[in-house]
Amino acid sequence: MAPYPWTDKINNPAQVGGIETAILDNGAGRGVRVAWINTGSGLRFKVVIDRGLDIADAFYNQHSLAWLCHSGITTPQPFSDKGLDWLRTFNGGLLTTCGLAHVGGPESDAYGERGIHGHISNVPAEIESIVQPDPVMGRLAMSITGRMKETKIFGPSLELKRTISATLGDPTIRIHDEVTNRGNTPTPHMLLYHLNFGWPLVDDGTKLIWRGNWQPREGGIHADIFREGSDFKTCPAPLESHLGTGEAVAFIDAAPDASGWCTAGLHNTKLGLAVSIRFQKAQLPWLTNWQHWGKGEYVTGIEPGTHPPIGQAKARENQTLIMLQPGETQLYDVELTVLSSAEQIDDFVNQGQG
Numbered sequence: 001m002a003p004y005p006w007t008d009k010i011n012n013p014a015q016v017g018g019i020e021t022a023i024l025d026n027g028a029g030r031g032v033r034v035a036w037i038n039t040g041s042g043l044r045f046k047v048v049i050d051r052g053l054d055i056a057d058a059f060y061n062q063h064s065l066a067w068l069c070h071s072g073i074t075t076p077q078p079f080s081d082k083g084l085d086w087l088r089t090f091n092g093g094l095l096t097t098c099g100l101a102h103v104g105g106p107e108s109d110a111y112g113e114r115g116i117h118g119h120i121s122n123v124p125a126e127i128e129s130i131v132q133p134d135p136v137m138g139r140l141a142m143s144i145t146g147r148m149k150e151t152k153i154f155g156p157s158l159e160l161k162r163t164i165s166a167t168l169g170d171p172t173i174r175i176h177d178e179v180t181n182r183g184n185t186p187t188p189h190m191l192l193y194h195l196n197f198g199w200p201l202v203d204d205g206t207k208l209i210w211r212g213n214w215q216p217r218e219g220g221i222h223a224d225i226f227r228e229g230s231d232f233k234t235c236p237a238p239l240e241s242h243l244g245t246g247e248a249v250a251f252i253d254a255a256p257d258a259s260g261w262c263t264a265g266l267h268n269t270k271l272g273l274a275v276s277i278r279f280q281k282a283q284l285p286w287l288t289n290w291q292h293w294g295k296g297e298y299v300t301g302i303e304p305g306t307h308p309p310i311g312q313a314k315a316r317e318n319q320t321l322i323m324l325q326p327g328e329t330q331l332y333d334v335e336l337t338v339l340s341s342a343e344q345i346d347d348f349v350n351q352g353q354g
Contacts, residue, residue, distance in 0.1 A: 006135055016040045017168050018132050019142055021049070029073035035130070035144055037164070043171035043338050045094060050076050050124040053146050053162045056093035060171060060338045063271060066094035067198025067299035076122040081115040082106075089122055092299065094336075097121050098192040100150050100158045100179055104311030114312060117192070120160060123148040128161075133168050140168040149182075157183035158324070171338040178331055181324035188312055189322040192288070192305035193334055195277065201268055202300055206235040209274075209352035210252055210264040210287055210302065217249040217308075225291060226250040232291070235300065242294040250289045251308035256281035263351045264302050274339040276348045279304040283332050304334060 006016055014020070017040030024032045033049035034056075045058035045066075056073055058065040069092040077089050083106045090096060098117035106116050125146030133142045143165035151157040161178040181187045210233075216226035221241060225232045225248035232250070239246065254262040260281050267274040286308045290301035306322060307315050315321035324330065339345050 004135060011136065013132060013134055013136065016133070016135050017142070019130055019144060021130070024073065028071060029075060032073055032075055033124075034073075037142065037144070037166055039166045039171060040168045041171040043166075043173070045173065047144060047164055048073055048091075048093070049127065049146065051091075052097050052121045052123050052148050052160070053125045053144070053164060054093060054097055054121055055095040055164070055173070056091055058094040060273065060340075063200055063273060065197060065201050065275060065338070067092045067196040067202070076124055078122060080122050081119040082113070083115050086116045086118075086121075092196045092198070094195060094197075095175070096194040096196065097160075098194050098305075098309070099190050100160060101156060101188045101190060102312045103190040103192040103305060103307055104309040104314070107311045107313050109313050111188075111312070111316075117194070117309070118190075119150050120148060123150060125162070135168055142166055142168070151182065155183040155185055156187040157181070158187060158189065171340075173336045175334045176332070178329050179324070180329040181326055184326050186323045186325055188316070189324045189330065190305070190307050190312060190315060191284075191332065192303055192307070192309060193279075193284070194301055194303050195336070196299055196301050197266055197275070198299050200271060201266060201273060201275065202235055202298065203268060203270065204235060204237050205269065207267045207269070207349075208233040208235065208289065208300065208302070209267060209349060210254070210289065211353055212252045212255040212262075212287065214250045214252045214289075217251060221246060222248045222250070224248065236293055238295045238298055239293040242292055242297075244294070246294060247290065247292040249291070249309075251310075252287040252289060254279075254281060254285065254287040254304070257351065262287065262304070263348065264304075265348065265352060266300075266302070267345060267349055272340060272342075272345075274345045274348055276335075276337045276339055276352075277302055277304065278335045278337075280333060283330075284334070
């Protein structure tokens with residue numbers, strides 16, 4: 001095997017890549033713990049330890065991949081699960097986790113009151129481990145693992161154990177999640193990976209890659225874009241109709257390949273870049289495409305989930321709501337890879353379009 005290019009030329013692994021932790025010291029996020037992960041491949045991203053181990057900024061070389069909201073990172077808000085309060089804490093970012101018990105708009109029924117998209121993204125992590133790469137010794141893997149507890153006395157009590165890992169020289173983010181019912185009664189469970197992409201990756205003409213049967217979200221102006229004959233997989237210029245709360249959302253029954261993996265993502269031909277998202281159909285059968293083309297709020301979300309964001313009440317009604325038994329664990333795996341070679345991009349586009 002040929003030696004690595006750094007052989008006999010470095011002694012500090014940080015010269016190649018690794019994980020650096022820090023605490024933000026200014027603005028609305030003052031005091032928030034973060035971890036910058038540098039893969040040494042051009043891909044680097046910021047994990048927000050105090051916000052559910054979600055991912056905020058993400059860059060490939062000079063290009064930003066993620067959409068960032070006006071607010072930037074804010075401190076976790078433990079009582080943000082009422083009504084639309086979650087929107088005040090939503091940074092966008094490459095990943096905001098929604099759940100663990102409810103994904104969708106605010107609702108209230110005989111089973112309780114639930115705010116938009118649940119509570120987990122406002123829960124700080126208890127860090128279990130940070131594993132650094134050691135390229136001098138041939139160890140290229142790195143990871144950060146933490147636990148978040150969404151719990152209260154008398155239940156429900158759900159725990160998310162998350163590991164975010166990467167490998168030196170590989171522009172891939174791997175997310176492995178374990179959701180466990182730590183309570184003593186069955187507990188509703190819904191989970192959505194709110195992946196948010198912005199300029200310059202998302203631009204006029206960027207192609208959205210996904211396949212499967214789809215339908216527009218009910219109500220609003222969703223069907224103005226998501227309708228037969230509309231080119232809704234090509235990103236447009238900012239739209240007047242998307243000022244303020246204007247948006248379009250489609251729910252997609254994601255189509256897997258022969259091995260059970262679903263492929264989705266984006267391709268920007270002008271930059272020669274694509275981002276591939278891979279997830280297991282058996283774990284995350286649904287995909288949501290959110291399009292919000294407002295001026296200065298120009299974003300699309302490609303969001304694998306156990307459900308589309310229909311809410312706990314609708315999922316219970318259509319008998320798709322997951323009920324985790326005491327001690328039961330559900331596993332989830334999502335991979336994001338930046339592609340820059342023509343051959344890689346062609347393979348990805350062919351896989352994603354079927």
